[in-house]
Amino acid sequence: MSKFPHALAMLILTLLSASVLAQEPLAVVVNKANPVSKLSRSELIDLFMGKYVAFPDDSKAIPVELKGEHKIKVDFYQNLVGMPLSRVNAYWSRLRFTGRKRAAVFQPNENDLIAFIIANKQAIGYVPQSLITTDLKVVYILNE
């Protein structure tokens, strides 16, 4: 009994690592209705690292994050700022002491995340390229 879940975990890990190795490009997407059509890498970093809480056209932006250490999330930060997630988290913990509040909204998985973006005009998030739907507008592609 006890051997089975172990073997399963091993399998999942192998699959996961395989997917990481595959390096599927990540797309940064916004609501279809969002007037922003294209973002620069810096603008993207500024939005996700808390420098700005608005799009370049000054309309409010809500970054959408995946909860925990989601593989896509790890991938995203590795690609965006070249840091492991732990360091990004440490960055935020540090900022928390200065009283700065994070504007991001956390979603448990990709589907919820996509759903939130579709539902929210100000949202911006990252999804694997394969999950892009027509309801989403791609503003930036990472790891092309």
Add this chain to the structure above:
Amino acid sequence: MNKSGLVIRLAVVIAFTAVIVGLITTQIFYRFTFLNEQLLGEQSIKQLFNTVSPTASIASYLGDEELAQEVINGLISNDLITAAAMKTDMLMVKSANYQESAAMLEFVLFSPFQKERSVGVLLVKPNDKHLADKASNISATNTAVVAIEALIITAISIFVTYYVITRPILSIGKALHAIRPGTLERIDKPSSHENSEIGQLADDVNDLLTKAEQQMLREKSLRSEVQVLESRFRMLFENATSAIVLVEPQGDILLYNKTFEQLIEKLKLPLKKNYGNYLQELFILKKELHEQIQTSFANDESAVAELELISHQEEKMWVQVVVTQLITDDFQENYQITLHDISKRKQQISLLDQKANYDSLTNLLNRQAAEQHLKQLTVTGVAFALIMMDLNDFKPINDVFGHDAGDEVLIHVASQLMKSLRKADVLARWGGDEFVIVLPNATKKEVTNVCEKLAAQLSKPLHLSQHNKTVFVTASMGVSFYPDEQLQLLELIRAADKAMYQVKKDKSTNKALYLAFSSDLAKPDNAGKAV
């Protein structure tokens, strides 16, 4: 006496040098320390920056004032930093004492996520005072170390120089100071300086002492030779029977011997430094001396003269004077004057003269001298009267009372006659009881007067003490005149003689008769006439 002068001087020089070198070293060291500290400070600040740079980057990136303030506070809490500031495009956070100035360290802050994206600058002012203080502290320690080192080096230098150089030299100096040149004393070589320059110095000094000793010995022997010679010369000079005097041309006496001193004493003169040229004041006839000297010196000879000295006593002093011209080595003219005492010889000569010319009994000129005198008068052509005198009745006195009484009478007559004569007149004993009187330039009248006086003098009674008898003496006188009567002396004498005998002859008839003139005899009428 400053025997440690060398040591003190040395100590001062070394100490001074040590202090100067120490000061320079300290100053240079301080400079280096300061620069080094500055560099270290900058490095420390860079390290500090490295420490705060992630936070600073975040603060700058986000424009987070609070975080920036935290960074600034953190920085200025360090001693190395006086002021700090963070500048981004939207925010400027600075410490309280921050001022814009050039002396700022500037660090560019980059975005934590994009290493090429600059997001602001961090300005830091290093604490120069702190750096200077630190440098000063290090330097102070260093100064103390250098000072101690200088002190030790000075002490060692002085110690070493004193024991290695100064003390040996001082010991040589002290030994040399105590040494009497010309003795066998020598300087000891300082220990451990057998082959050094100081040892050489001692050797050289000893060589010099040896040379000095030899020189002094030579001089000593020479001096003793000179002394012997001098004592001999002195003996010769002092014991010379003649007075020897060395005089300068002006008459100053340079040297005289004992005999000269005795001579001056004998003359009862004060001993003076100068008796005039050639001692002329000592002589009666100065002129003769000078003449003699002039002629002799003209012929390059020593002047020799026999002269009588001025004397305050009865005895006459005669000397033979020899004046010799001497030229000294430095071309000074001096005169050596020798005075040989010839008084005795002169005395003997005068005695002989006396004997030859004078009658020993009456001390009157004798016949020979009288004749000489008369001859002299005829040669010079002086007119004179010749009186021939003969005592009356002298023979009986001689016969009755003896020759002593006769001699006494003759002496009495001579002295009585002398009283009535002038200086120029001559009185001589012609022989026996005969006397001759010569009166130069006398007239007949004068002659008559003189004869009268003579007769009067003679007529005074003479007491013969031995016989307690008083006798009366009379005389007969005959006179002839030169050149009126006779030019021939013999004839003149004969004429006077004749006149005198005429008086004696006529006396039998005329008792008062005592004088006859030969000129009167020619006329028989006047013969025997009493005057």
